[in-house]
Amino acid sequence: MKAKSIAQQKNWLLLSHAFNMDGRAASLAITDKIPYFLEAGIQPIVFSAITGLKDERFPHKQFLAWGPAAFRFDVRHWIANKYGRGFIYKITTRTVSILLAPFIGIEKLVLGYSSQWSWALPAFVRGYFLIRSGKVDVIYSIGSAWSAHLAGVWLKRATGLPLISEVHDPMVIRKSPQDQGFEKPKNRDARFRLYLERQLCKYSDFVWWLTDGALHYAKVRNPNLNTAGNATGFVVMPGANPPGDMHCKSHHQYGEYLNLSHFGSLANDRSLSIILKAANTLFAKYPDARKHLRVHAYGAPLDSLSLEAIKQYDFSDILLAHGRLEHDPDTGKSGRERVAQKMQEADVLILLHGNDEWCAEYIPSKFYDYLWARRPIWGIIHRNPRLDKMLLERQSYLSADGDDVDIAMALERIWLDWKQKQLLKPVWQPIGVDQAVSSILSHLAQEKAAL
Template sequence: MKKKNWLILSHGFNMDGRASSLTITDKIPYLLEASIEPVVFSAITGIKDDRFSHKQFLAWGPAAFRFDFRHWIANQYGRGIFYKVSTGLVSILLTPFIALEKFFLGYSSQWSWAMPAYVHGLQLIRDGKVDVIYSTGGAWSAHLAGLWLKKKTGLPWIVEIHDPLVIRSGPSDPGFKKPKNRDAQFRQYLEKQICKYADLAWWFTDGALHYAKVRNPNLNTPNNAHGFMVLPGAEPPGGLSASKTHQYSECLNLCHFGSLANDRSLSTILKALVPLFKKFPEARRHIRVHAYGAPLDSLTTEVVKNLKFEDVLLAQGRLEKDAITGKSGRERVVEKMQSADVLILLHGNDEWCAEYIPSKFYDYLWTGRPIWGITHRNPQLDQMLLDRGAYLSLQLDTGAIELALERIWLDWKGKQLIQPTWKPIGVDQAVNTILTQVQSRAN
């Protein structure tokens, strides 16, 4: 079979632990098996891949240059004195130029990476080395470069949209109104361009696809993009132990992995502990909430202080590669996931939750541990949780959260926590769907 040459535009390719990176890097083995020869363009922020042609480019704008430089220095030399001095000097030198860039454009920092990606991509296409342009993100600069290349060359362009480009304000807002923020304005424009010029475009939830269709009725019409939904899934994470059996300990360990924010906060759970401790005083000695992978949000910090929960909430920080064991940060995370009694899945409370599923959900499914999902306006996510056996609460229903926490406590005391149904979602199904659509479009 003749190999197809795909130019993959991915700003954050091979960045350890980044969802926007894993979403594409996990697909690569399946693309290679399908006789696709990738050429990857990325920023210098990740680790260079030696399995195929992987070219890394510095962004041309000052804000993105500063961002990329920081990550590159950290990868090369760690975050010690040299990192602090060199990145500090670069920040000082670039500050006036970043201010000008922000004043005149107002875009998110990574926008300018589109320029080197376009220039080098155009040369590659003119050399006859590209059959398909594939932009994925993450940072929308990859899609901007893909759009420019599509308009210039007419080659097939396929687009993978991780998070919605248009952020709606509420259930009654379809996203037509012009945003005040200039970056949001450009993302709104870019979505329209994708729906007009791309050959294929896919979103990661039913909700995201639905609202994209509402805003862009030309989607799925002749001579415009064909839009569909793909569940990104996740590969079985490194460090996963199929033979690991759960051991109950003296503590009920509720574990959250990933980023936190005031709209996705562990304070929701900490507040629900108050009535539980009042009803079951002994629970105060046994329940521990662990936060891995990110700093605590300000709401959580405030609640910990006010309720004196310093011994209840344990901030474990980010797990990096262990120099002694050689285990990667991802392997260490998976070990902690499998040791948890219950995995916490915080969805958030913003309207965009209707179009978003946390990427951590797909990793959780591989661990075989019970999940407690606290969700907001996303029937698709709710159904996937229920289909697999999970504790489920709605973010805005305080009583339901308190009842779920009480049920978890009683189940743990009886050593009868939910045994989840084994239904992980792999990356193979995502790649099969994409390749089927590509083939259908080619015919």
């Protein structure tokens, strides 16, 4: 009798540290897939941290991590969800941080791993007994926190059940085009991620990455990938679902200001300072632009380079930081719905790719949300031809990260297009999540010798 493929096994244990966290990219990458898995007959049981909202559609178990650093992280988010970020949040989180500080110091000194590692412990223990009770057919580990993959590997080795793994961010961060990722990192967390990548390629039945570049370098480091008895590796383009009514066509109106909006995290290697530098060049050539250009930052604090640029150019009125958009009790809109609204209100959406070598293996998750907004995108991209191609196919402004002249020229073009009310009209080609689930199930339907 022919064994069932993994796709025909319907009881799946989903290991996802971030699940149902409003607006969190790592959460959306799996929660957006859930309706399509349910439609395909998958019966999920979800293990996650307590940082998100509990899902009532299926069994959803939420665990506190057992390590002090992750415990502090999880408690902060749980209190914010339950009481908001007011007085109770400030007092409670400060107290917890003070009490745990010595234990966190010991944890970092002894192990040196990223904080969420210890969530793997309760996930493994509870998962093991659940599997032994006969309620699980397939183990599914989901990034980005690698603790989910660690728990998945442990459960696979302890029970022998099929393991499928979804790797969001590259687990090995290369430093240059010549660096293949073989060198043993000095950082202990990086060393463990290199080890864990090898474990996934050895013990998973199927493992997928989100870009061709990420899969390519994983194959270089793990030649056993796609060989008999080891993991089958492939690429899945994650896509995104339209939040709220973003799928409806928005009617853009030109106003007094040219509004450039960035959504998501910022850092010194992904900084709005390059936009402010280009704006300074623009204002020297077109002084009137100073009155009309506004750059909006949503979702994260400003990075240090952006703060320095604001002071250097006296641009406190140009770059406006709005912080994280969360659930609004007055309107009932979720943080994700509020973000969608602000996206559609923008004249141009800024997509900062970063300037690290790993950008060759990475496409910002925000890109897929942007595609639903029907607004032109200005992508500032580093060594990623596929992302360049997708942007150009959809009528976007495009610059090379690190090329100040190119960035300044792109901003000048945007300014002149806006003045003439002729900003690029993006081609309507969003990428949904349905194609991702279809691709996953299609690969899982393949026969595996181990089954």
